[in-house]
Amino acid sequence: MKHLLSIRDLDADTLTALLDDADRFAEVLTRSVPKVPALRGKTVVLAFFEDSTRTRSSFDLAARRLSADVVNFAAGSSSLSKGESLRDTVETIHAMGIDAMVVRHRSSGAPGQISEWIDASIVNAGDGWHQHPTQALLDSFVLRRRLGSLEGRHIAIVGDIAHSRVARSNMEAFTALGARVTIVGPETLMPASVSPWNVEVAHSLDPLLGELDAVYLLRIQNERLDEVLIPSNREFRSRFGLTAERARRLPDHAVICHPGPMNLGVEIDREVTANDTRVAVLDQVAAGVPVRMAVLYHVLGPGRFPAGDAGTPASAEEVV
Amino acid sequence: MKHLLSIRDLDADTLTALLDDADRFAEVLTRSVPKVPALRGKTVVLAFFEDSTRTRSSFDLAARRLSADVVNFAAGSSSLSKGESLRDTVETIHAMGIDAMVVRHRSSGAPGQISEWIDASIVNAGDGWHQHPTQALLDSFVLRRRLGSLEGRHIAIVGDIAHSRVARSNMEAFTALGARVTIVGPETLMPASVSPWNVEVAHSLDPLLGELDAVYLLRIQNERLDEVLIPSNREFRSRFGLTAERARRLPDHAVICHPGPMNLGVEIDREVTANDTRVAVLDQVAAGVPVRMAVLYHVLGPGRFPAGDAGTPASAEEVV
Amino acid sequence: MKHLLSIRDLDADTLTALLDDADRFAEVLTRSVPKVPALRGKTVVLAFFEDSTRTRSSFDLAARRLSADVVNFAAGSSSLSKGESLRDTVETIHAMGIDAMVVRHRSSGAPGQISEWIDASIVNAGDGWHQHPTQALLDSFVLRRRLGSLEGRHIAIVGDIAHSRVARSNMEAFTALGARVTIVGPETLMPASVSPWNVEVAHSLDPLLGELDAVYLLRIQNERLDEVLIPSNREFRSRFGLTAERARRLPDHAVICHPGPMNLGVEIDREVTANDTRVAVLDQVAAGVPVRMAVLYHVLGPGRFPAGDAGTPASAEEVV
Known part of the structure; x- marks a missing residue:
């Protein structure tokens, strides 16, 4: 190599x-x-x-x-x-x-x-x-440490998939390691085609929560708001943000990842980052x-x- | 520690x-x-x-x-x-x-x-x-080397005490090491209260000169002029600047310190920095x-x- | 030293x-x-x-x-x-x-x-x-490696001699090591006097090409255009640029140097830099x-x- x-x-x-x-x-x-x-x-x-x-x-x-x-x-x-x-x-x-x-x-x-x-x-x-291949490797490292293996695990990647190198690299790493991956977000933030990847697509996070082994939240870039691809941060949060209420519906063993820096109150709430030990953000940095x-x-x-x-x-x- | x-x-x-x-x-x-x-x-x-x-x-x-x-x-x-x-x-x-x-x-x-x-x-x-504790430590280091000990020594700290972290740290270090400290400057540049520190206050430098073991000159920041806390650099120099005339009235063993960078012609004159071996500015940097x-x-x-x-x-x- | x-x-x-x-x-x-x-x-x-x-x-x-x-x-x-x-x-x-x-x-x-x-x-x-003495040393290093010795070699330094520290240092290094040096460029870019250096002056590159052991091209700075010292990049190239046609007239053993970064299409053409193994630019960096x-x-x-x-x-x- x-x-x-x-x-x-x-x-x-x-x-x-x-x-x-x-x-x-x-x-x-x-x-x-x-x-x-x-x-x-x-x-x-x-x-x-x-x-x-x-x-x-x-x-x-x-x-x-x-x-x-x-x-x-x-x-x-x-x-x-x-x-x-x-x-x-x-x-x-x-x-x-x-x-x-x-x-x-x-x-x-x-x-x-x-x-x-x-x-x-x-x-x-x-x-x-x-x-962003080293990001995907460190994310895989953290998930493997927390979950034992990625084989057969269900991971949702949530947010702006279309404009994210992190999403691209992680879809490929997670699926190569045997995980089932669902990308989640509004249609405006989905890639034109997902056929290059072996992933599923969802436009709502809520129905998936109970069965996820990991949820990977992407950072919302403010320029997407300017491009009118997202109506507002508040609207994004109401549909896709990991609020405390949504976090409660995740399994106890589920891992919550974010590549940082986080927009608190948009893709994830402060209440979750402050108290939930399932949040692996600093583990990701350390990895x-x-x-x-x-x-x-x-x-x-x-x-x-x-x-x-x-x-x-x-x-x-x-x-x- | x-x-x-x-x-x-x-x-x-x-x-x-x-x-x-x-x-x-x-x-x-x-x-x-x-x-x-x-x-x-x-x-x-x-x-x-x-x-x-x-x-x-x-x-x-x-x-x-x-x-x-x-x-x-x-x-x-x-x-x-x-x-x-x-x-x-x-x-x-x-x-x-x-x-x-x-x-x-x-x-x-x-x-x-x-x-x-x-x-x-x-x-x-x-x-x-x-x-700025490491500044106070290096200043104490230089004074101890030049004076043997700070115990019982009289040190004047001159200039903008109110807005200076160097002054705060040095007041505490010098007094803890046994020195007598007088802070000197116009009332507009004095802290609202000196009761937290065991120091004396003076608004004129001249009466003290003959009895000082060290004079510590602070840097005048130009924004203090903008805030009208100092009438002018010329006025400050005339009352508090270490001119060659004032330097002559300091004891031979006295140490002249400044944290740098110096405003020559304001808090200290070039004539002093160029020729007076009591000036310890480069010793401070080296320390x-x-x-x-x-x-x-x-x-x-x-x-x-x-x-x-x-x-x-x-x-x-x-x-x- | x-x-x-x-x-x-x-x-x-x-x-x-x-x-x-x-x-x-x-x-x-x-x-x-x-x-x-x-x-x-x-x-x-x-x-x-x-x-x-x-x-x-x-x-x-x-x-x-x-x-x-x-x-x-x-x-x-x-x-x-x-x-x-x-x-x-x-x-x-x-x-x-x-x-x-x-x-x-x-x-x-x-x-x-x-x-x-x-x-x-x-x-x-x-x-x-x-x-820029280390530039002259590394240039001399490359020329010595490629030519064996600078003794008796004919080197042309071409371009903006007047405003170039590289030219000054190289004239001195090359002549000290025994080379014959000709500086070449329009009169507006020549030093007021060349008497401090043991060099010849030419205002045309073409007559020299066949006899050169090395040609050293200087970078044209755009501010010289603003100062009207050069009519245009195109005009400079037509008289002094190392085009493929001129490169063909250089001896096979000649070395082509430039301190970088190069203005392709001005002092040297891309056709030369891309294909001509006599170009020593990366050797110069490595040296x-x-x-x-x-x-x-x-x-x-x-x-x-x-x-x-x-x-x-x-x-x-x-x-x-």
Whole structure:
């Protein structure tokens, strides 16, 4: 596995291997010195052409805990509006001698293009409405930890499916791992066709609540209101928001996820986030570091972690 | 000591212990490799919600010389104007697995609030008009080095006391360490009441000059002029500025401090800063690194530095 | 060699020693862990008072591969428009305990001034129209690798000589290393006098093409158009641009250089950059890291690299 561009490129075995390695890295993070020398001497560039403090910090920590060198390349998208300039920029960074580039870009497909231009490993950290594969991996990690397995589980993804890279990546990850997925939202926020995905569609959340193993709430973007795709936040909440009343109708074992930051009082109520232990939002954030360690290790390291025989201390395991 | 939120939380013994450890770290900084592995594997986030190149760089260097990992979290305060968002942001950073958060915020009390929200050690790097405890510690460090002890020394703090977190923290640190403190400035720049502090008040600097062991000049902020709290910079200088003439009337052993950046020709004249060896401004900057090492070590490390028996090389002393 | 302020300060032996060390560091960069502990414990501040992602990233990587600690000090030039403030800023950074400062500034001579104010090693990373010595070193490195030696080689530097620090530094480096240099461009873009340099002047590129060993194309800045120093980009290209037709008239062994970013269709055509292996632009970027390692090592390290006896592993050679 040289790149991570899309969940679609991964089969169930590879997804599972990544999650298994993330479990091992999560154990590393509980040690007094939570680091391994696995990527010592490797250079990872964080090329965020779109702002993202959370995802960038998470990749930054993940790379350092693997002992990689991290270079931040923050770029306003304005100076890179032409594909030509993006290519020049990326080729220039690559020429300095780097091993992996973590790319966030507002254009769908930009990380894929970059993987054709340069020889480094490319990790997609979110591209337009297309994909956000490490988000889907960390969400799968949390659901697997809370539910044991995704096999046969029923997960609703609720909100603005059409404009969400998180929804796209999660539909693919959850179904590949054996879950039954229903996407829920008003027709204006559904993709034109769902035939690329093995999912069901619903326009009402209420009938599903009692049978869900997980509900995944997406963030409502205010620009959707401006585009008149949603009548109002109040209207959205009344039909699709996870109110305390709706939360009560979820099974006790159900998991409540949101990629953050949450619009309290729109897709989820404060009463739910404040008191309901089924809310896994901070678990999702915490999962970001070991999951991204697993991804960087798979694209740059010697293979599965730990390297070497299972019974003996492997070089990748030595504490830095 | 889990947090450093306010000088008020520290008794004289703790203040002295911090300054003693800062002395030891100052010695570390003279070595050819000026580092110790004391905080290896610990992650320190610099969460500056208000710009500060100087204080941030000083904490950054301090954390690295202790071998901690440092993550910069730079945030425009605009996107975090609501307390709710600040909490979300802070909880998200914490969920990534960090040990300490160094916080600067324009709201008084923000670091204290954050210490209730998350389990990490919080170090206040300046909050509104409230406190700037590491500044007071580094100032105390410099005065103790230059004067031997603060016990019984007379220190004037001059300028805009009312709107200065530096003044608040220093009044508390200097008096706790046994100094006699007089705050000096026009009535418009004095706090409404000085009863919380064991200090004297004066509205003229001249009568005090001959008996001072130290004069601490605060920076005049231009917005005070806009608020008509000061008639003009010229007027302020004529009554409170440290001119060469006033400097001549200070004792030879007196120390002249300023937290920087200085308004030359307002609170202090260039003639003084250029030629007078009693000016300790660069000593104050230099003290920032060992003092902040001591603070980070106290909140995150195994206790006093060096750890272990005094006579044998302690693990915290080994060079990285 | 304490500072690197200008190519003019270096004699041919020192230039050659730097390039020889850069060759050795280029070998280090091919190792599986491309680092040496040569500058362990040293702190390098990147003080870029003018934006530069490329040069800054290159210095950042160079310093880390030498195991130095790197502190980024990014400053908008606006807050530092007065020389007085620059001095305060620089003295403050220095007081925190740093060993070298890499300076980019829009004012010619700023790095030289700074070297008089503070005791750290200063490396000029580009100052106004004055000098960009590490660019000239990396260009010389690439030309020496491709041509064997610069001795007796004929190099044309083409474009806006008058306003280019790259041109100034390269004229001096190339001639010091024994090359014959011709500067080529319209009269409006030539320096008022070329007597400080041992170079020839031409106002047409075409007659030279067949005899050149290298052609160095400078970037046309759009502000020169605004100042009516160039009639139009089209006019510039027709007289001085490296079109495919002109490239065909260059010798097979000739090297085509550009400091980047390129204006395709102005100083060089896309047809040339896309297909012509004589174009060395990415080699130039790649050379930046080992050349800047050599520079930092010369100003901060124990002298020539590797330190110690040639036949035995030197401490500077040990892998970190």
